[in-house]
Amino acid sequence: MVYIPVIGLEIHAELKTQTKMFCGCLVVDSTIAEANSSVCPVCLGLPGALPVVNKKAVELGLRAALALECTPLQYSIFARKNYFYPDLPKGYQISQYETPLAENGRLLIRTSEGEKTIRIRRVHLEEDTGKLTHINRDVDPCSLVDLNRAGVPLLEIVSEPDMHSVEEARAYAVTLHQLLRTIAVSSGDMEKGAIRFEANVSVMLAGAEELGTRTEIKNLNSFRSMERAIEFEIKRHIAILKSNSKVSQETVGWNESEEVTFSQRSKEEAHDYRYFPEPDLPPLVVDSIWLDSILQNIPELPAMKRMRYASEYHLQDAIIDILLEDPRMAFFFEKVVQHGEPAKEATNWITGVLASEVKIRGLDWDCLPIVPGYFADLITLVRRGDINLLTAKTVLSEMLDTGKQPKVIIEQKGLMQIEDGDVIATAVHSVLQGNPKEVANYLAGKETLAQWFFGQVMAKTGGQASPGVVKRELERQLFRLKNELSD
Numbered sequence: 146m147v148y149i150p151v152i153g154l155e156i157h158a159e160l161k162t163q164t165k166m167f168c169g170c171l172v173v174d175s176t177i178a179e180a181n182s183s184v185c186p187v188c189l190g191l192p193g194a195l196p197v198v199n200k201k202a203v204e205l206g207l208r209a210a211l212a213l214e215c216t217p218l219q220y221s222i223f224a225r226k227n228y229f230y231p232d233l234p235k236g237y238q239i240s241q242y243e244t245p246l247a248e249n250g251r252l253l254i255r256t257s258e259g260e261k262t263i264r265i266r267r268v269h270l271e272e273d274t275g276k277l278t279h280i281n282r283d284v285d286p287c288s289l290v291d292l293n294r295a296g297v298p299l300l301e302i303v304s305e306p307d308m309h310s311v312e313e314a315r316a317y318a319v320t321l322h323q324l325l326r327t328i329a330v331s332s333g334d335m336e337k338g339a340i341r342f343e344a345n346v347s348v349m350l351a352g353a354e355e356l357g358t359r360t361e362i363k364n365l366n367s368f369r370s371m372e373r374a375i376e377f378e379i380k381r382h383i384a385i386l387k388s389n390s391k392v393s394q395e396t397v398g399w400n401e402s403e404e405v406t407f408s409q410r411s412k413e414e415a416h417d418y419r420y421f422p423e424p425d426l427p428p429l430v431v432d433s434i435w436l437d438s439i440l441q442n443i444p445e446l447p448a449m450k451r452m453r454y455a456s457e458y459h460l461q462d463a464i465i466d467i468l469l470e471d472p473r474m475a476f477f478f479e480k481v482v483q484h485g486e487p488a489k490e491a492t493n494w495i496t497g498v499l500a501s502e503v504k505i506r507g508l509d510w511d512c513l514p515i516v517p518g519y520f521a522d523l524i525t526l527v528r529r530g531d532i533n534l535l536t537a538k539t540v541l542s543e544m545l546d547t548g549k550q551p552k553v554i555i556e557q558k559g560l561m562q563i564e565d566g567d568v569i570a571t572a573v574h575s576v577l578q579g580n581p582k583e584v585a586n587y588l589a590g591k592e593t594l595a596q597w598f599f600g601q602v603m604a605k606t607g608g609q610a611s612p613g614v615v616k617r618e619l620e621r622q623l624f625r626l627k628n629e630l631s632d
């Protein structure tokens with residue numbers, strides 16, 4: 146018997162706004178800001194406080210909806226989703242239910258079996274909850290609540306259950322993440338929880354007409370845990386069906402460390418939430434003029450960018466993937482290429498040395514301390530042989546520290562590559578003279594020592610010697626020693 150997985154994904158993305166969804170409180174980084182420092186009567190849920198819709202959040206939501214080829218609804222309604230939880234001070238969440246912001250879109254994904262379209266059921270706006278921290282679990286249990294995140298605008302994107310493998314689910318999640326970042330709708334910062342997934346999973350027998358019973362996996366915060374959790378549920382469902390039992394419809398959580406799902410509660414139905422239209426907010430009206438202006442301002446989508454990078458710069462798919470992962474890196478790349486650097490060299494440098502410096506130093510691609518023109522200059526200097534790779538790395542580090550032009554750094558620090566044959570010959574000679582034991586071993590047949598001598602000469606010249614010249618000079622002097630030996 147062949148079982149086919151059926152997977153649908155809900156993605157919650159924090160929108161990139163300055164302020165919260167229904168009040169003027171600033172959206173702050175909860176990992177840095179003092180707890181409960183950005184709150185007001187509205188997001189604290191105090192009696193009598195009235196919500197006001199954040200126009201920017203609606204705009205970003207519509208931008209995402211249009212990029213996903215959804216049809217925005219002219220009127221959409223905010224609704225109260227009632228449930229009690231300590232990080233939800235109002236006792237309900239303002240969301241959208243029967244009439245969402247937009248519906249019926251699609252997203253093209255790429256898998257090892259080719260391209261596939263995943264249908265988007267709906268896109269709607271809502272607000273985030275606060276954050277609970279449970280401490281002293283064993284001794285003196287205590288739960289702390291931070292409401293800085295309460296009321297932060299969220300976009301929920303719900304797919305149809307069109308995915309039939311973990312690979313497809315991943316491709317969908319990655320493509321959507323890329324899209325939301327590229328059109329600047331969400332920071333997409335997974336480490337800070339800006340994007341969260343929920344997966345609906347069921348399995349059905351090949352050829353069956355009815356879908357199997359599904360379970361819903363909550364709060365998946367990374368691509369990896371999403372993949373693992375879906376994989377685990379698929380296997381669990383198949384095992385249950387094979388033993389002639391029934392899968393029960395329920396909500397499950399994901400235990401990251403043990404890599405298993407666990408039952409949280411029997412699946413709630415929509416009526417459990419007693420949805421009703423939010424009486425404090427009028428219907429949201431989206432007119433065509435507003436919609437047109439949003440459509441005009443959508444930046445180039447990743448799919449278009451991919452085609453352009455392939456045709457204009459002749460880049461390989463794997464490199465394009467890396468660049469598209471972070472649209473700000475892609476933007477930097479395009480700026481460097483505009484300064485006349487070959488695309489292939491530029492991508493090597495940007496996705497390699499620069500990307501690792503950015504990561505180590507915790508820098509942001511959109512506010513790097515170096516301008517793209519200076520970075521292009523650095524690549525040119527290496528390409529022309531004015532400095533070698535080793536020196537280039539030192540210069541880059543200094544550029545990131547000071548923002549200076551590479552030429553200025555090279556002049557000030559005297560880092561120009563040493564091409565002078567006499568200087569290099571002297572350095573080679575002194576290394577060979579200073580290491581008689583190694584030289585004897587080399588002459589006795591341990592030829593790999595040539596590489597070691599090379600490293601010594603480079604170190605002696607402060608890494609500035611031209612590697613090509615050093616290599617030739619080293620070969621020449623070692624060859625002479627060998628000849629002297631055989632004479």
Ligand SMILES: [Zn+2]
Nearest residue numbers: 168170185188
């Ligand atoms: Zn507030």
